[in-house]
Amino acid sequence: MNIENEVRVSVCNEMDVVIARQRGREIAAQLGFSRTNTVIIATAISEIARNQVEYAQNGEMRMGVVRNGPRCGIVIIATDQGPGIPDVEKAMRDGFSTSKGLGLGLGGAKRLMDEFTVESKVGRGTKVTMKKWL
Amino acid sequence: MPVPIMKQGEYLIASIQSALTDVDLLTFQSSLSEMVGRHHTRGVIIDVTILDVIDSFAARTLRAIAYTLKLRGADTVIVGIQPEVAFSMVQLGLSLEGVKTALDLDDGLELLNKRGNDEHRE
Numbered sequence: 744m745n746i747e748n749e750v751r752v753s754v755c756n757e758m759d760v761v762i763a764r765q766r767g768r769e770i771a772a773q774l775g776f777s778r779t780n781t782v783i784i785a786t787a788i789s790e791i792a793r794n795q796v797e798y799a800q801n802g803e804m805r806m807g808v809v810r811n812g813p814r815c816g817i818v819i820i821a822t823d824q825g826p827g828i829p830d831v832e833k834a835m836r837d838g839f840s841t842s843k844g845l846g847l848g849l850g851g852a853k854r855l856m857d858e859f860t861v862e863s864k865v866g867r868g869t870k871v872t873m874k875k876w877l
Numbered sequence: 878m879p880v881p882i883m884k885q886g887e888y889l890i891a892s893i894q895s896a897l898t899d900v901d902l903l904t905f906q907s908s909l910s911e912m913v914g915r916h917h918t919r920g921v922i923i924d925v926t927i928l929d930v931i932d933s934f935a936a937r938t939l940r941a942i943a944y945t946l947k948l949r950g951a952d953t954v955i956v957g958i959q960p961e962v963a964f965s966m967v968q969l970g971l972s973l974e975g976v977k978t979a980l981d982l983d984d985g986l987e988l989l990n991k992r993g994n995d996e997h998r999e
Contacts, residue, residue, distance in 0.1 A: 757898040757899045757900065758898055760898070760899075761896045761898060764930055765896070768929070778961050779960075779961045779964050779965070781961070782929060782930065782959075782961040782962055782964070782965045783961075783964070783965045783968060785929065785930045786930050786931075786932050786965045786966075786969060789930050789932040790932050790933060790969070793932065793933075793934055848933065850970075851933060851969040851970055851971075852969075854968055854969065854970065855965070855968050855969060
């Protein structure tokens, strides 16, 4: 995937969660997303970044502009070398949480975005790709 | 960054000033709980106007603060949730069930005053 104007944020602690969602906001606002959608994108980033801090070390988020023909949007790719998710489908269901959240992390972020995929290998790590089109 | 908490009569007013980290939120929770005890507070207003994101952790903490303060004898009103933030919270599936909310500080104070009067009448 070709990401334009890519920004990288390393997500290791909760301050990074705040930084990641601020970067996302900036990109979304520059692209011309509405205020509502900018907040929605920032919230999705916050949920996913929080997962990274909670479950994995050395989380990283790459975000930027993505194009598909005439359409453009924002893409966020979150990768980590954490323990991985044994059952992704189960983890996407509401109410599923092994930690202190509300169990809305993955499922909630999915509802906020237009495209959302999770690839995960136990013992290797997790990659979340999410997009929202303008 | 710590959240300033002001005492006004029998109420406490806390205005969140910047994007809070998880640790900030937890510190905020314990200092509010302590101040409610010290000042025999009947009502607490938490102003979240400045928050541009309320994610599941923030919502859970706000709810936990309200429940904790309830057990300490104080009512909590969350004021100033921005329209975009409210919309995003609904999309995410978050609720602040059991927590009182008001549009702004004035409405929040009015809500607390009204509750105080109702209790006197009972």
